[in-house]
Amino acid sequence: MRPDSSHTAAAAAWQGRSVLVTGGLGFIGSTLARRLCDLGAEVTVLDSLLPQYGGNRYNINGYEDRLHIDTSDLRDSAALEGLLNGKDIIFNLAGQTSHLDSMHDPETDLAINVIAQLRLLEACRKRAPKVRLVYASTRQLYGKPLVLPVDESHPIDPVDVNGINKLSAEMYHLLYAKVYDLSACVLRLTNTIGPRMRIRDARQTFVGIWIRQLLEGRPIEVWGGEQLRDFNDVEDVVDAMLLAAIDRNLPPVPFNLGSDEVISLVDLAKLMIELHGSGDLVVTPYPEERKKIDIGDYYSCYDRFRSASGWQPSRSLRHSLQSTLAYYGENLCRYA
């Protein structure tokens, strides 16, 4: 959504719309919820605020009076059915994101990423059959890339329980779209960065913990370092989600997001240090525990979604890192 005219059109599309954002106090969810408020939508955010996940009340700082917050758990189907009343659009972002946690506690990952998703879809089918659903899936389900860039025809071969469960959930969304005429769109996100991401640990993205290390004056700890990755700015991801929500004619297939900027982890760390103006990094071998779920190089082809929706990322990696560093420079105590 680059030119002003499309931005104006987008605002008209959202005025007064009743929207639910699951995981809406998390990193991407809160950024989306804030944008939706600015566009005039009536926004409800659902977030259980469980401490090990990305929810943080400070993420909606300044917007507390402009949206409704519900801290029910997505696994609670009774709460869900009430929440769906009158909703036009659901952005379904709630999830367990840590690959390592999914291996240590696979049943919790299953409960959040699959059982709760199925309950949400069942509730939509029964209580809100006209709703538009946008589901945030992940590049994690491709596993270790066989060819690069990875497009949607790449074989699916998750390297962890999280990838298997996210695949199930997106398949449920697309199945319910086909069988029950629910309207659903699936976006497979790559690494997303920006203000409001979890930086307490690496549960959401390793960049989070790097930001914290840098701002706390500790060396950035890089595992391996030569692995290539692509990154989307969170505002570009929000653009993609808004487009996906508005266009009900998008086919019920998964769409990759992605970026044209690809960078090695060690170069990313160096760029962060350069932008911060100081800092250090230490490269250590990839930890044994994580080796079996490492995917090597990864970057996406997002041509399918660009062709279908016109979306393309417009914020540079440099811009994303600058805005992220600036945000945490001011708000570190709210997140660390």
Next chain:
Amino acid sequence: MRPDSSHTAAAAAWQGRSVLVTGGLGFIGSTLARRLCDLGAEVTVLDSLLPQYGGNRYNINGYEDRLHIDTSDLRDSAALEGLLNGKDIIFNLAGQTSHLDSMHDPETDLAINVIAQLRLLEACRKRAPKVRLVYASTRQLYGKPLVLPVDESHPIDPVDVNGINKLSAEMYHLLYAKVYDLSACVLRLTNTIGPRMRIRDARQTFVGIWIRQLLEGRPIEVWGGEQLRDFNDVEDVVDAMLLAAIDRNLPPVPFNLGSDEVISLVDLAKLMIELHGSGDLVVTPYPEERKKIDIGDYYSCYDRFRSASGWQPSRSLRHSLQSTLAYYGENLCRYA
């Protein structure tokens, strides 16, 4: 396992082996359990005997004193851990098989076909890390074939909740094999027929209800009729499972079973009537409720498993139908 010599070798391999068969009072599970007893294995069958599934005590008629029966539910992880003690091999056949039930009650399908499977794998990892697992998956996860015959490189696109859940379970098995060095093999079964299949309704296979209709003097009710299918005799499937269990060097990838005999549904019904010596069939349009989860023509390519293991089916469709009709001619009252 065609020649006598390999049969003798197989018997030596099984003598005294401690084996668990989940779903072991069901159609394929009980046929496998009986064969394992004959080969000298120490067999435990786990089967919750829930009435809507395939378990039937009569399936082990004559073998009651030669195996141990446990009617715990696979979803009960406490029961599971005790059962695994000292087991060499687990044939993991327990599952919800009805495509239609999986749409009407998706959460039960998820509980049995995914949650319980994950618990079994976690229990194996903790209590029986040296065990060999053979998981019975299904061709259902391919969805509507794009090319025929369907080999393992065919895209995965389940048309129902059951297909999505079976995919998750097989991915869990293969993931645990790769990450935790559990030894696991996944077989994707096509339509399997033979004595002891469920004939009360079409929950396990439509051929079951056809057998019942024929033997009760009612017309066979064929939906559509032109759809092509392949069928494996249950004894050929048991052969495949025994091979998969013994050869720990098989790669941790899914293997199709399948048959070289492909037949349309209407021709299958006619063949059954011919073999029975009487009967009638009525062709009706495909029911609206099932249309969206119909897959059209399907038959498998089983070259990957043939190359890897030497398996190929040796019982003709005619033989399978004859043995099945003979079995239910004698035992109809135990199953109808």
